[in-house]
Amino acid sequence: MMRLQVKGRDLTIDGVAGDTQLLCVLRDELGLVGTKFGCGIAQCGACTVHLDGQPVRSCQIPISAAAGLRITTVEGLAKGEQLSALQQAWIDHDVAQCGYCQSGQLMSATALLATNPDPTDAQIDSAMAGNICRCGTYGRIKKAIKAAAQAGKAQAGKEKA
Amino acid sequence: MDTVHAAVQNLSRRSFIKVAGGAAGGLVLGLSVGLPDTAQAQSAPPPRPFAPGAFVRIAPDGRITLISKNPEIGQGIKTGFGVILAEELDAKWSAVTVEQAEVNAAVYGTQIAGGSMSIPRAWDELRYAGAGARAMLVAAAAQRWGVPAGELTTADSTVIHAASGRKATYGSLVTAAAALPVPDIQTLKLKARKDYKLIGKRFTGVDNAALVRGQPLFALDVQLPDMRYASIEKCPAVGGKAKAFNAEEIKKLPGIIDAFIIEGTPPVADVMQTGVLPGVVIIGKSTWAVFSARKALKVDWDTSTASKDSWTDFVRQARALSSKVQGDTVVKATGDVDKALAEDGIKTDAKAKTVEAFYEFSFVSHAQLEPQNTVAWFKDGAVELWAPMQRPDPALVAAAAGVPADKVKLNQMRVGGGFGRRLMNDFVCEAAYLSRKVDGPVQVVWTREDDMRHDAYRVGGFMGYRAGVDAQGKLAAFDAHMITFKDTASGKVSKGGGISPSEFPADYVGDYRASQSFLPLATPTVWWRAPGASTMAWVQQSFLHEVAVAAGRDHVEFLVELFGRKSGTGAPPVRGLDPDRAIGVIKLAAEKAGWGKRLPKGHHHGLAFYYSHLGHIAEVAEVSVDASKKVTVHRVTVAADVGPVINLSAAENQCEGSVVDAVGTMALEVTIEGGAAQQTNFDRYPLPRMAVTPKVDVHFVQSEASPTGLGEPVFPPVVPAICNAIHAATGHRIRTLPITKEGFSIG
Numbered sequence: 079m080m081r082l083q084v085k086g087r088d089l090t091i092d093g094v095a096g097d098t099q100l101l102c103v104l105r106d107e108l109g110l111v112g113t114k115f116g117c118g119i120a121q122c123g124a125c126t127v128h129l130d131g132q133p134v135r136s137c138q139i140p141i142s143a144a145a146g147l148r149i150t151t152v153e154g155l156a157k158g159e160q161l162s163a164l165q166q167a168w169i170d171h172d173v174a175q176c177g178y179c180q181s182g183q184l185m186s187a188t189a190l191l192a193t194n195p196d197p198t199d200a201q202i203d204s205a206m207a208g209n210i211c212r213c214g215t216y217g218r219i220k221k222a223i224k225a226a227a228q229a230g231k232a233q234a235g236k237e238k239a
Numbered sequence: 240m241d242t243v244h245a246a247v248q249n250l251s252r253r254s255f256i257k258v259a260g261g262a263a264g265g266l267v268l269g270l271s272v273g274l275p276d277t278a279q280a281q282s283a284p285p286p287r288p289f290a291p292g293a294f295v296r297i298a299p300d301g302r303i304t305l306i307s308k309n310p311e312i313g314q315g316i317k318t319g320f321g322v323i324l325a326e327e328l329d330a331k332w333s334a335v336t337v338e339q340a341e342v343n344a345a346v347y348g349t350q351i352a353g354g355s356m357s358i359p360r361a362w363d364e365l366r367y368a369g370a371g372a373r374a375m376l377v378a379a380a381a382q383r384w385g386v387p388a389g390e391l392t393t394a395d396s397t398v399i400h401a402a403s404g405r406k407a408t409y410g411s412l413v414t415a416a417a418a419l420p421v422p423d424i425q426t427l428k429l430k431a432r433k434d435y436k437l438i439g440k441r442f443t444g445v446d447n448a449a450l451v452r453g454q455p456l457f458a459l460d461v462q463l464p465d466m467r468y469a470s471i472e473k474c475p476a477v478g479g480k481a482k483a484f485n486a487e488e489i490k491k492l493p494g495i496i497d498a499f500i501i502e503g504t505p506p507v508a509d510v511m512q513t514g515v516l517p518g519v520v521i522i523g524k525s526t527w528a529v530f531s532a533r534k535a536l537k538v539d540w541d542t543s544t545a546s547k548d549s550w551t552d553f554v555r556q557a558r559a560l561s562s563k564v565q566g567d568t569v570v571k572a573t574g575d576v577d578k579a580l581a582e583d584g585i586k587t588d589a590k591a592k593t594v595e596a597f598y599e600f601s602f603v604s605h606a607q608l609e610p611q612n613t614v615a616w617f618k619d620g621a622v623e624l625w626a627p628m629q630r631p632d633p634a635l636v637a638a639a640a641g642v643p644a645d646k647v648k649l650n651q652m653r654v655g656g657g658f659g660r661r662l663m664n665d666f667v668c669e670a671a672y673l674s675r676k677v678d679g680p681v682q683v684v685w686t687r688e689d690d691m692r693h694d695a696y697r698v699g700g701f702m703g704y705r706a707g708v709d710a711q712g713k714l715a716a717f718d719a720h721m722i723t724f725k726d727t728a729s730g731k732v733s734k735g736g737g738i739s740p741s742e743f744p745a746d747y748v749g750d751y752r753a754s755q756s757f758l759p760l761a762t763p764t765v766w767w768r769a770p771g772a773s774t775m776a777w778v779q780q781s782f783l784h785e786v787a788v789a790a791g792r793d794h795v796e797f798l799v800e801l802f803g804r805k806s807g808t809g810a811p812p813v814r815g816l817d818p819d820r821a822i823g824v825i826k827l828a829a830e831k832a833g834w835g836k837r838l839p840k841g842h843h844h845g846l847a848f849y850y851s852h853l854g855h856i857a858e859v860a861e862v863s864v865d866a867s868k869k870v871t872v873h874r875v876t877v878a879a880d881v882g883p884v885i886n887l888s889a890a891e892n893q894c895e896g897s898v899v900d901a902v903g904t905m906a907l908e909v910t911i912e913g914g915a916a917q918q919t920n921f922d923r924y925p926l927p928r929m930a931v932t933p934k935v936d937v938h939f940v941q942s943e944a945s946p947t948g949l950g951e952p953v954f955p956p957v958v959p960a961i962c963n964a965i966h967a968a969t970g971h972r973i974r975t976l977p978i979t980k981e982g983f984s985i986g
Binding site: 095098099102103105106107109110111112113114115116117118119121122124151152153155156161165168169170172173174175176177178179180181184202203206207209210211212213214215216217218219220 | 450457525653686
């Protein structure tokens with residue numbers, strides 16, 4: 079039996095060996111299929127989730143290493159009906175083509191803005207370097223990240239005032 | 240493809256027949272919500288009077304559902320089809336939902352995402368479907384109010400009688416409208432372009448809200464009760480079969496239900512018809528269980544019938560063949576190219592020149608990010624599947640499952656990248672076959688290694704060129720000898736290979752020849768984004784730049800003069816290259832990029848044009864190359880004449896993505912040795928990442944021509960434009976793809 083904290087809920091799962099890949103537990107056991115399988119060797123970033131806020135490739139994490147940590151998947155980015163600023167920017171900029179990589183892109187971008195609310199182009203390139211978009215939507219991803227950063231700044235300004 | 244050409248020409252007639260026959264016009268049915276439920280639910284085989292919900296459904300509460308019939312593979316068709324229907328229907332876009340159609344050839348005809356043909360094939364059909372539904376709503380309002388239909392207008396899902404100030408929502412009219420006869424298509428008037436409210440504007444994709452929430456849209460996301468997971472180990476060398484494996488050991492592993500050898504279905508003459516390949520199947524309780532068991536597999540392969548292909552060997556053979564100026568088969572010949580290029584031919588004039596070059600390009604992989612997968616559920620003699628398909632093929636699936644074709648239900652899931660690979664249904668057939676075998680729901684999932692080992696690649700090839708320019712520096716003779724492949728199974732030209740008799744500059748230069756020689760290829764190849772064009776553009780447009788340079792002419796002026804030789808002749812009768820549209824985009828790209836103007840220090844321009852998939856596209860790349868031969872692509876200016884643009888946002892997105900794809904692919908290769916791919920994951924097949932993304936400026940010539948799709952035609956000119964810019968920057972002519980073979984890299 080293992081305890082996991084996903085989407086703010088405490089879960090226990092039975093019958094899963096400790097070396098089972100986190101990605102597979104999320105998808106096959108918990109039905110959180112927003113996190114995608116792409117390469118299995120931490121090259122594409124489609125399986126990116128957060129462990130205690132840190133972006134990780136869930137294809138490389140045994141479930142035992144995630145036990146007790148806060149796991150955030152793409153399903154946990156919105157607060158109910160309220161999309162995050164990045165999710166909204168993704169829609170506003172019509173980022174996706176096939177969309178398969180976008181969960182992972184959003185998770186990497188969310189982690190970036192959490193630690194660096196106003197990143198430069200080079201910082202965005204660096205933070206997003208682990209995520210492949212086969213359709214080549216990088217230009218739009220970058221624009222959406224910048225727009226969300228601006229929205230965040232505006233929000234912070236309002237809160238100050 | 241001739242049927243496709245004909246279809247483009249005959250769209251109006253085809254739509255008319257369909258609507259008149261009631262088979263697929265969809266308009267009635269759009270309103271079929273007013274019919275009893277039984278009528279809506281009917282799904283009888285053809286011929287049938289109605290096809291409920293074929294394209295438009297309007298509920299009495301005003302909700303409008305539009306149906307997109309073709310696969311969504313990231314090209315944005317689900318949104319684009321919705322926009323076309325909504326435009327002619329005069330629907331309020333914000334209140335529209337777009338649904339993916341079921342697979343049903345009787346209702347929808349061809350449901351394929353291929354050749355960038357979705358838009359041109361459906362353009363008239365969808366417009367008439369929308370206009371027909373609108374006409375019926377207008378007729379219902381006219382009847383209700385006792386006024387002539389001609390006095391009524393529509394906007395935002397509402398019929399308006401301006402004279403009396405009366406308005407009726409579409410929802411309030413559906414029951415009455417559904418009782419009316421289907422209008423004759425010849426009475427329907429389509430909107431003029433100036434009246435468009437939706438077409439040409441920017442729309443965010445209709446699935447975007449679900450995508451950013453990670454909602455299950457893909458086949459890989461489908462989970463059924465008691466679903467089992469299947470993974471298949473196949474012989475790394477294509478055509479090999481499993482003789483034996485460590486079955487007892489594998490079956491004891493955690494989460495493993497069964498493991499067995501499959502013989503596969505017999506080889507077929509066309510890779511597109513491939514059913515189930517031989518291998519070792521592992522069935523388990525989770526993806527992790529079966530993937531882990533794969534690592535413990537020990538298989539004894541029978542490779543007696545397997546491919547022995549070797550890229551190294553192909554290169555050696557092709558270079559030997561390149562000394563022949565004429566290939567085994569002459570595809571097209573005009574004038575006397577040998578005489579023109581002989582010492583006593585063109586060279587009689589001291590200023591005339593000949594240019595020769597030999598180009599090589601590697602195999603590459605589709606590498607769509609969602610690995611091949613399908614969920615199949617065999618139950619009570621029928622099979623239902625959820626799959627990422629570009630070309631749903633119920634007959635092929637039926638054969639794999641051993642059921643009649645009418646016992647196959649295919650659900651079109653959002654496709655996590657196509658690029659041509661999912662025109663094949665091998666993975667779909669595997670799931671159908673295995674579901675029958677295990678008698679229950681099963682999900683087949685390929686690993687990335689499976690995907691790259693058992694891709695049907697973009698075919699590599701070789702091109703030898705000779706050209707002559709006269710004393711005025713004009714192209715006077717052109718000789719192309721392509722060394723390409725024939726598939727050993729079918730004896731046909733490998734898919735994506737070969738040179739066509741209409742290949743430019745055929746008919747633009749008097750002394751012309753295109754010929755080809757073949758090497759036998761056991762490795763499967765299939766259509767890869769802009770098949771043929773994506774590599775032909777590179778060799779041809781690079782070489783024409785070589786000729787322009789040798790002739791001492793400006794590249795834009797050289798191309799404009801060359802195309803100008805047939806100015807005013809228009810496109811060929813069915814479809815094809817229109818020299819004036821070519822000149823239009825070449826000039827536009829040059830103008831917008833600032834061709835000939837001062838660039839930042841170290842930056843250089845290169846240009847290319849290519850016509851493919853009904854699109855006339857010219858591009859200028861702005862490039863710098865550092866001392867370590869690292870190439871930075873700063874900007875690509877795209878000038879595209881694809882007829883009217885449907886969704887400007889999606890259209891620009893396709894251009895941006897095509898540029899990134901091309902920038903990345905020019906540094907990629909799959910080498911085949913001993914019949915097996917040597918690159919099996921992204922560590923050795925490094926797809927482009929964010930940092931290499933250039934700025935992409937897109938300029939559309941919104942001509943009056945019928946629209947075409949944008950999934951493919953923007954790709955081909957990118958690589959030659961970049962290589963021509965590399966030449967401008969360094970004086971080095973890239974004649975090998977990937978460019979890494981010549982010491983260059985993309986950075």
